[in-house]
Amino acid sequence: MMQESGTEATSDGQASQNGGTSMEGGSREGRPKSATPSVEVTAADLLHFQQHQVEQSFFTLLSQSQQNTGRKSPKPNDKQQSLQVPVSVAMMTPQVITPQQMQQILQQQVLSPQQLQVLLQQQQALMLQQVMYNRQPHHESFQEQQVSAQQLAFQQQLLQVQQVQQQHLLNLQRQGLLTIQPGQTGLPLHSLTQGQYCTTCLQHSTSAQYKKFVKTCGSDPNSFYSNVFTHVQVCLLMQTEDPSPHSHPLYGHGVCKWPGCEAVFEDFQSFLKHLNNEHALDDRSTAQCRVQMQVVQQLELQLAKDKERLQAMMTHLHVKSTEPKATPQPLNLVSSVTLSKSAPEASPPLSLPQTPTTPTAPLTPLSQTHSVITANSLHSVGPMRRRYSEKYNMPISPDISQNKEFYMNADVRPPFTYASLIRQAILESPEKQLTLNEIYNWFTRMFAYFRRNAATWKNAVRHNLSLHKCFVRVENVKGAVWTVDEIEFQKRRPQKISGSPALVKNIQTSLGYGPTLSAAFQASMAENNIPLYTTASIGSPTLNSLANAIREEMNGAMDHGNSNGSDSSPGRSPLPAMHHISVKEEPLDPEDHEGPLSLVTTANHSPDFDHHRDYDDDQGHDDML
């Protein structure tokens, strides 16, 4: 068979393929973000700081309890156990992230409502500040058209952020985490869509306040921004100035802020007790912490991307950037730490460094040690399992286009099933048909992850082609090509939408966070409003085709369900709880690719896929120890 798998199935037990050592490549990337523009050092920073504290507390708690528990996992097979969590490094720089990206976070549902709130507020504040900044003094000389154009662009971004928040609010409602007063119920969407309400204070505002605010602002953009800006700042200050008697990052307003907890306490002591009892170092807490780290990491990545996008927008509009360099920021996604609890005791699992509290300082979290860092950890995840697209009707597309560059460079396993990927590859081709080899090439070209262990995934590809009826082999003059039977493909996805009626309803409204679906849906909507959105950062023909394919899928997906309310779409279920990266306890494949995350930063050893060959060979060495 294939030459690859040096491990051959031999009797060597299962260990083979993943066996082993994982080498880490140390995380370099330390790019300090010290560059924080002075302009942004305001309320946004304060909030940012808040979030940071929360995150930090996770680590603190973990490492504390970690110390008095050297246990090995209860059950040898406890899956979920060894998750890896990438830790972001430079999360301190407030940057604007895209709604799409934000949605991913929301989908993952790992942030507590408070955390999300903070994040969203921060985003809004940032954008507003930028808007204001650009409207101020130094730009007065601009011609009106330019100014309004730029405002429009900003406004659109802002609206998108708001949409995300709106979605978030709904999620909270659905989860019963947020109580919306009767009179407030109708607020959300609508208003958001109009970009006319201050989401910053929504949480504690009353319907009356809201109305008053809207009235004050009117529909005039200038008035809107001016008022909102001021208003937001006030709100933010109010929030930050409301320190509880006993402050603790995980305790606020009498509620435990541990992700997903929400327990209410009369006093601080009760809270502490709760914290120690309910959130002690156990599988669950560890997993949550990992998730949190993952979230942060994701955020950073997205943040960087959106920042870049914003920069491009500003550049396009000839506006001076508030943020000097929003360029290709580091997608620090790469750094990660393996929390694998599974790692018995030996290596200190997560000695997560306590990150300093300096908001602006580089977090260099795990700067230390063994953290596996680099993409490695990310994909070392062994068997990939978490795939979320596919179901939910929304195959890759959206995500892919959004993170295409990321996947092309980072050795991270894409969260899509082989079937989805194969289909994508075929649909992207001009003739909607590809030979097996061409499919292989697409995989290697589009995903760094598939540049290794070729024998494995190629076998999987072949297997999928044969297995799924949706892939049809067509004899051709010079061999055979594979095509996609869309009908079949669509057929195989419907998956019952389990869940409460309420959930379904929300989802239908497209507000749900149906992971990919509604998120993607909204994203696509946004995209339609701002055409260049998706293609802005990319731009190659390939990407465009990808985007088109995506659109197609979007349409298809919409047909299925989301079409506004009435449908009965099968398929999406609420959150895909984050793709937990679970690592098999054992072995991680020896990674080799050091690809530090910084896709952006450094490594850009950009693949240059054009002359892609089969990267097959290149794997040989990695498999073997």
Added chain:
DNA sequence: ATTATTTTAAACACGA
């Protein structure tokens, strides 16, 4: 707990 999907691994068949 059960079921349906996916992913991995592998054995085999076939033609070049």
Added chain:
DNA sequence: TTCGTGTTTAAAATAA
């Protein structure tokens, strides 16, 4: 015989 393609079967991992 070796390879690249395809098919299948199984088992393990996951998602619902």
